[in-house]
Amino acid sequence: MASIHNDVxxxxxxxxxxxxxxxxxxxxxxxxxxxxxxxxxxxxxRIVTFANGSVAREILVDCDxxxxxxxxxxxxERLTHYSASVQVIADGEAKCHLVWIIxxxxxELAAYVQEQTKSAVIALHRAFPPPS
Numbered sequence: 001m002a003s004i005h006n007d008v009x010x011x012x013x014x015x016x017x018x019x020x021x022x023x024x025x026x027x028x029x030x031x032x033x034x035x036x037x038x039x040x041x042x043x044x045x046r047i048v049t050f051a052n053g054s055v056a057r058e059i060l061v062d063c064d065x066x067x068x069x070x071x072x073x074x075x076x077e078r079l080t081h082y083s084a085s086v087q088v089i090a091d092g093e094a095k096c097h098l099v100w101i102i103x104x105x106x107x108e109l110a111a112y113v114q115e116q117t118k119s120a121v122i123a124l125h126r127a128f129p130p131p132s
Contacts, residue, residue, distance in 0.1 A: 001081065002110035006100040008121050012128040014090035017098060018068040020127065021086050024060055035123035050116070081105040094131075098124065 010017055020030035024046055028036040038049040045059045061071040067087065074082035084102040091097055100120075104113060 002102075002104050002107045002113075004102040004104070004110065004114050004117060006098075006117050006121060008098045008100070008124055009091070010096055010098060010124065010128045011094065011130040012096060013094055014068065014088045014096035017096050017128060018065075018088040021068075021070050021088060021098070022063055022065070024063070024070070031127055032120050032123035033127060035120045051119070052116075078109065079104060079106075 020026070023030055025039055025041040027039045027046065027048060029039075035051055036048055037051055038047075040047045042057070045057050048056050048058055050056070056074050057076070058072045058074055061073050061083070063070050068089070069085060069087040071083065071085045073084070082102065082104045084100065087099045089097045089099060100117070102113060102117070104110060
């Protein structure tokens, strides 16, 4: 099983980043604008449209405010397993780390997903720019 890890340092308070992460239906507005162009809630899932035109149905598995951790899953014809967690960890008062881990099958799609996460990280930095 492929496992993709992203540990992203952000120049923003953990509470602000967590507030955006936990806002499950506002991914395109608050967390990764530009990388995700649309997001629509559908029960316990969100329908996500990416900048490259692909669409995914992401199911909310858990949202833990105490641990500032959100887990979601995708199950479609291309992915036989996809589980991801996003956790926000404070690094002092004004900075934090966003730890995003994806476990997925088939392994053959891991390189594509890894490339996509690089674009997502760029969008994260745009959403939380350094203070001026």
